[in-house]
Amino acid sequence: MKGLKLFEFEAKEIIKNYGFEVPQSVLIKKGDDIEKKIKEANIEPPLVVKAQVLVAGRGKSGGIKLVKSIDEAVKTAQILFETPIKGIKPSFILIEKAIPHENELYVGIVIDRSLRMPLVLASKYGGVDIEEIARTKPESIIRYPINTVIGLRSYEARIIGKSIGVTGKALNSFEKFLTTLYKAFIEYDAELAESNPLAYLNDKVLPLDLRITIDDNSLFRHENYAKTEEERLGENTEYEIKAHELDLAFVELDGDIGVLGNGAGLTMTTMDLIYEYGGKPANFLDMGGGADAEHVKTCVKFLLDYPKAKKIFINMFGGITRADEVAKGVVMALNESKVKKPIVIRLTGTNEEQGREILKKAGIEAFNDPIEAVKVVVSK
Amino acid sequence: MGILVNENTRLIVQGITGNEGSFHTKLMLDYGTKIVAGVTPGKGGMNVHGVPVYDTVVEAVKEHPEANSSIIFVPAKFAADAVYESVDAGLKLVVVITEHIPVHDSLEFINYAKSKGVNVIGPNCPGAITPGKAKVGIMPAHVFTPGPVGIASRSGTLTYEVSYALSRAGIGQSTVIGIGGDPVIGLTFTEVMEYYEKDPQTKALIIVGEIGGDAEERAAKMVEEKRFTKPVVAFIAGRTAPEGKRMGHAGAIIMLGSGTYKDKVERLESVGIKVAKTPFELPKLVSDAMKSL
Numbered sequence: 207m208k209g210l211k212l213f214e215f216e217a218k219e220i221i222k223n224y225g226f227e228v229p230q231s232v233l234i235k236k237g238d239d240i241e242k243k244i245k246e247a248n249i250e251p252p253l254v255v256k257a258q259v260l261v262a263g264r265g266k267s268g269g270i271k272l273v274k275s276i277d278e279a280v281k282t283a284q285i286l287f288e289t290p291i292k293g294i295k296p297s298f299i300l301i302e303k304a305i306p307h308e309n310e311l312y313v314g315i316v317i318d319r320s321l322r323m324p325l326v327l328a329s330k331y332g333g334v335d336i337e338e339i340a341r342t343k344p345e346s347i348i349r350y351p352i353n354t355v356i357g358l359r360s361y362e363a364r365i366i367g368k369s370i371g372v373t374g375k376a377l378n379s380f381e382k383f384l385t386t387l388y389k390a391f392i393e394y395d396a397e398l399a400e401s402n403p404l405a406y407l408n409d410k411v412l413p414l415d416l417r418i419t420i421d422d423n424s425l426f427r428h429e430n431y432a433k434t435e436e437e438r439l440g441e442n443t444e445y446e447i448k449a450h451e452l453d454l455a456f457v458e459l460d461g462d463i464g465v466l467g468n469g470a471g472l473t474m475t476t477m478d479l480i481y482e483y484g485g486k487p488a489n490f491l492d493m494g495g496g497a498d499a500e501h502v503k504t505c506v507k508f509l510l511d512y513p514k515a516k517k518i519f520i521n522m523f524g525g526i527t528r529a530d531e532v533a534k535g536v537v538m539a540l541n542e543s544k545v546k547k548p549i550v551i552r553l554t555g556t557n558e559e560q561g562r563e564i565l566k567k568a569g570i571e572a573f574n575d576p577i578e579a580v581k582v583v584v585s586k
Numbered sequence: 587m588g589i590l591v592n593e594n595t596r597l598i599v600q601g602i603t604g605n606e607g608s609f610h611t612k613l614m615l616d617y618g619t620k621i622v623a624g625v626t627p628g629k630g631g632m633n634v635h636g637v638p639v640y641d642t643v644v645e646a647v648k649e650h651p652e653a654n655s656s657i658i659f660v661p662a663k664f665a666a667d668a669v670y671e672s673v674d675a676g677l678k679l680v681v682v683i684t685e686h687i688p689v690h691d692s693l694e695f696i697n698y699a700k701s702k703g704v705n706v707i708g709p710n711c712p713g714a715i716t717p718g719k720a721k722v723g724i725m726p727a728h729v730f731t732p733g734p735v736g737i738a739s740r741s742g743t744l745t746y747e748v749s750y751a752l753s754r755a756g757i758g759q760s761t762v763i764g765i766g767g768d769p770v771i772g773l774t775f776t777e778v779m780e781y782y783e784k785d786p787q788t789k790a791l792i793i794v795g796e797i798g799g800d801a802e803e804r805a806a807k808m809v810e811e812k813r814f815t816k817p818v819v820a821f822i823a824g825r826t827a828p829e830g831k832r833m834g835h836a837g838a839i840i841m842l843g844s845g846t847y848k849d850k851v852e853r854l855e856s857v858g859i860k861v862a863k864t865p866f867e868l869p870k871l872v873s874d875a876m877k878s879l
Contacts, residue, residue, distance in 0.1 A: 240638040258752065317689060319769040319799050322696055354694055395690050424688035426663055426822060457831045470767060471741020473798055474833050479825045479864055490833055495685075495724075495742065496606075501833070525726040525746050556726055 209419035210431055211260045211438055215300045217416040220394065222343045226386040227348050228413055231302040236287055240301075249303045251275050255282045258298035259291045262335070262439055267291045267529060268374050272304060281551070305412055307405035312336060313371060313384060314400030315352075315391045323351040324391065326358070330370040332403040346370075358388040372406060379410035394425035445489075445512055452504055454491060461486025464515025464547070467506050467526045476521040479576065485584035487513040496526040502535025505540070509544040517548040519583040521576055524555025533561035537568045548586045552579040588716030588761040589781040590679060590705065595720045596652045598643060598677065599624045600668045601659035604610050606683070610659070610724050611635055617721040620672070621651040621866035628694070643675040655679040657722050666691040666708065673704045679728075681722050682708035682772070692770045697773065706772025711847015712742040713765035723764065725749075735872055736782045738775055740767055740801070741823060748794055748821070748865050760788040769798075775805040781815045784847035790876045792818040792868055793859075797824035797833070798818065798845040803853045809855040817875035821862045822850050 212220075218228045232247035234240050253276075264270060269291045273279045281496045283299045312332035316534070318325035329339050339347060348369045351356045360381050365378035391399040399419070402415040425432040442450065443452075448576035449456030454468070463480055463486045467473030477487040489512065493505050510514050522532050536551065553561050553572040563571045573579035591735040597614070602624025609650050612635050615621055620638050623646035630641035640646040640879045647653050656672040658665060658680065665684040673695075680699065699706045707714055713723015714757045718732040725742075729750040735757055739745040751833045752759060763778055765771055775793055782788045791814075795802040800820065808814045827833050851861045860875070862868045 317693065317770060320774075321805065322693055322770050324693075333774065356829070395688055397689060412806065421689045423662060424684045424690065427688070457782070457833060459828065467743075469741060469743025470833055471739070471744035471823045472747060472795070473647070474741075474796060474827055475744055475747075475821075475865060477827065478823065478825045482863060490831075492829070523743050523747050523750070525743060526724055554731075554750070577864070 209422055210425060211429075212418045212420065213258045213260065213298065214256065215258055215298060217390075217399075217418040218413065220390050220418065221386055221413065222537045222565065223417040224386045224389060226383055227410070228416070229302045229305055231300055234283055234299045234301060235384065236297055237558060240283050241276060243303055244276050245532070246278060249301070251279070252304040253279045254302045254304050255279055255286060256288045256300045256302065257289070257296040259294050259296050261292040261294060269296075271542040275343055281434055294473070305405055305414060307407055307412075307414075308439050309406035310391060311372070311406050311411065311413075312339060312400070312402045313387065313404050314398065315388060315396070316398055318351060321351050324354065324358075325387075326350040326352060328366050328370045332563030335563075336400070336402070350351040352388070358385055359393070372411070376406060378540060383411050383413065390418060394418055395421045395427060397421045432546065437458055437535060446504055449491075449508065454505060454508060455494065456508070457490040458514070459487050459489050460514075461488045463512065464491070464509035465514060466491045466520045467495060467516065468497060468522045468524075468532075469495065470522060472523060476519065476576075476580075479580045480584065483580050483584050485580070486518075488512070493522075493532075497531065497535070499531045499534035499538060502532050503538040505538035507535050507543055507580055510539065510547060512541045515547065516548070516585060517586050518581070520549070520577070522551075522553055522555070524553075524558060524561075525543065527555075528557045529553045529555055530557040530559030530564060533564035533572075536570070537564060540568065548583075550579050550583040550586070552576045577584075587724065587785050587787040588719055589778070589785050590707070590716045590761065590763070591655070591721045591722045591758075592716050595722060596650070596653070596654050597722060598646050598653050598656045598672070599659065600626075600643065600656055600672065601639070601661075602637065602639055603629045603632060603751060604659055604776065606724075608634050611637060612771075613727065614721050616750055617727050619720045619722060622646075622653050637693070643671045643677070647675045647677070653677060655681070655722060656679055657681045659683055659684060662686040662688070666695050669695040669699065670705065672805050673699050673702050679705045679707070680767075680772075681711070681713045682706060683711065683713060683724060684708075685710040686770075687768070688746065689768065689770050691716035692768060696770065697830055708766040708772060710768045711766035711771070714743060714761060714763040715758055716761045723761070725764070729834075730762060731758040733761075734760060734787065734789035734876065736760045736785070736791045737762040738778045738782075738791065739764050740796050742767070744821075744823060745796055745866060748792060751764040751866055752869050753755045753758040755873070757869055757873060760785060767796075775801045776824075777807050779805060779808055783816065785813050788816065790819070790872050792872055793818060794865070795819040795820060795822045795848055795850060796852070797827050798824070800845065802850045806853045806857045806859060809859060817872070817878070818859045819862065819866055819868060819875055820854050820859050821865050822847055825829060
């Protein structure tokens with residue numbers, strides 16, 4: 207759960223439908239007659255063959271190849287379909303006309319949480335990650351907040367363009383591009399819309415790459431994309447993908463203590479406590495607010511099956527979540543699972559007496575003091 | 587005294603007939619919160635735990651002109667509309683419990699509310715409680731006791747943990763506010779600090795932050811510029827969280843290398859704010875800070 211990422215070809219489709227030019231291209235699906243499709247699309251080499259995968263650093267990982275002929279494009283595409291990039295084989299490949307260019311810009315739009323406004327980020331040093339620009343040339347990044355009442359006005363787009371060195375006819379093109387990107391950012395509920403690189407040519411700008419990430423919480427307004435969520439898992443581990451399917455808030459870590467808490471803050475704090483007392487968490491898993499026994503069971507079974515967790519620590523402070531429900535869920539999971547792991551539980555808050563009683567019957571002594579409990583789980 | 591919610595709070599519950607809305611209406615009434623009306627479109631004329639239900643906020647306010655605050659339990663899809671409705675009906679505080687609200691919606695209703703002089707707490711928050719006076723939220727009441735320490739927290743459960751630890755150590759709270767775990771929220775640390783600064787009951791403040799964003803850094807700046815002059819101590823969750831991964835809360839993510847635990851702690855300590863390694867050190871830290879007064 208970190209936003210629904212659109213594929214490059216989908217993002218370009220949006221911009222194109224809004225009336226801004228993108229490089230001429232053809233989309234290849236697995237099993238297509240590649241040569242026929244390229245010829246039908248009437249694109250002349252040189253071409254760029256691009257694996258459609260949702261991972262960072264696609265180019266560096268060999269997912270983008272420049273080729274001189276249609277023959278070479280066909281062979282390259284066939285190879286790319288079979289080459290996993292950071293563990294993911296592409297289902298689509300985009301073949302584009304190569305655009306000769308000298309200057310690459312960076313343009314992105316995000317939400318600034320302090321200003322509570324959309325923020326345009328732009329730099330004349332595109333082609334590398336914004337993270338890297340922020341590290342190496344932080345002074346080159348222009349930050350321009352947008353008032354949502356009036357939106358991003360054309361004059362503002364021109365100011366931003368000029369401030370990263372765009373002039374002449376290309377400035378008009380930049381203005382059109384940025385207002386188009388902003389429109390996509392708003393209409394697609396994006397948390398991120400960026401072009402990197404944005405080619406700066408003599409008389410225009412052209413997005414060579416384009417990324418749009420849709421806010422998870424707004425997917426009810428973008429159902430056509432929501433339906434394909436499963437196909438879009440980017441850089442997630444096997445267990446993160448499994449957790450996602452079960453709708454669990456799970457992050458894989460490198461230690462050996464499986465962690466389950468209620469509430470993100472408490473769960474993070476539980477990880478911190480484990481470190482503080484010499485242990486290492488194997489994961490972050492938040493059961494959320496108001497979890498019932500069934501959901502707790504799913505969480506505990508997940509940790510029992512998760513091989514990195516050699517032991518399990520459950521830290522719950524009942525508020526909306528009731529301790530008896532949590533205890534019931536734990537006992538259900540232990541009864542249903544064949545896997546046995548040491549398990550330490552700290553239980554406090556709403557209905558804690560009933561919860562303790564349920565656990566006691568199953569042979570588990572719950573702790574009240576979290577620090578004491580952490581010390582025990584670390585030493586097991 | 588206390589801030590934002592107190593004995594003068596006259597509350598409207600939006601989404602009062604839903605499971606959560608009805609359940610927490612009962613608990614808030616039990617705590618002594620004055621709930622004057624509930625709103626659920628299409629359910630006007632009903633009654634929930636003795637609270638009259640109206641179809642619209644405007645009607646509720648017309649019948650109960652003393653209403654000044656609202657708490658929202660409506661589903662994420664309709665939450666933005668619920669906020670606009672209470673702002674336009676003239677209520678001055680809107681507490682948004684609902685989670686999973688689209689961030690573009692939050693952005694717009696928060697800016698709108700601000701332009702009308704209305705305070706929004708949340709979204710995705712447990713609400714606010716002034717112990718012994720009023721509870722406008724979903725927190726377990728028994729962990730709170732009245733006293734001198736204000737708490738502002740980005741996390742729900744951790745708020746209860748800290749309050750419980752304080753109460754057990756015999757240290758009560760003035761007002762405890764869960765400001766919410768989303769990237770875009772209404773009242774931030776610095777904005778609630780302006781209220782705590784003016785509140786005579788509050789003698790010291792605990793900030794419970796987490797990784798991501800720069801809300802804690804801004805709080806530090808406020809202390810540095812002496813716009814907040816009471817003793818402050820803090821705890822930041824996520825010391826061991828990896829970069830680039832979203833830790834449950836949508837807002838708890840380290841991006842562009844900013845929002846790290848280390849940056850936050852260094853900034854807070856640079857202005858003399860002590861940062862506890864665990865939440866359980868907070869009672870001692872805050873009582874030491876108050877002794878030096």
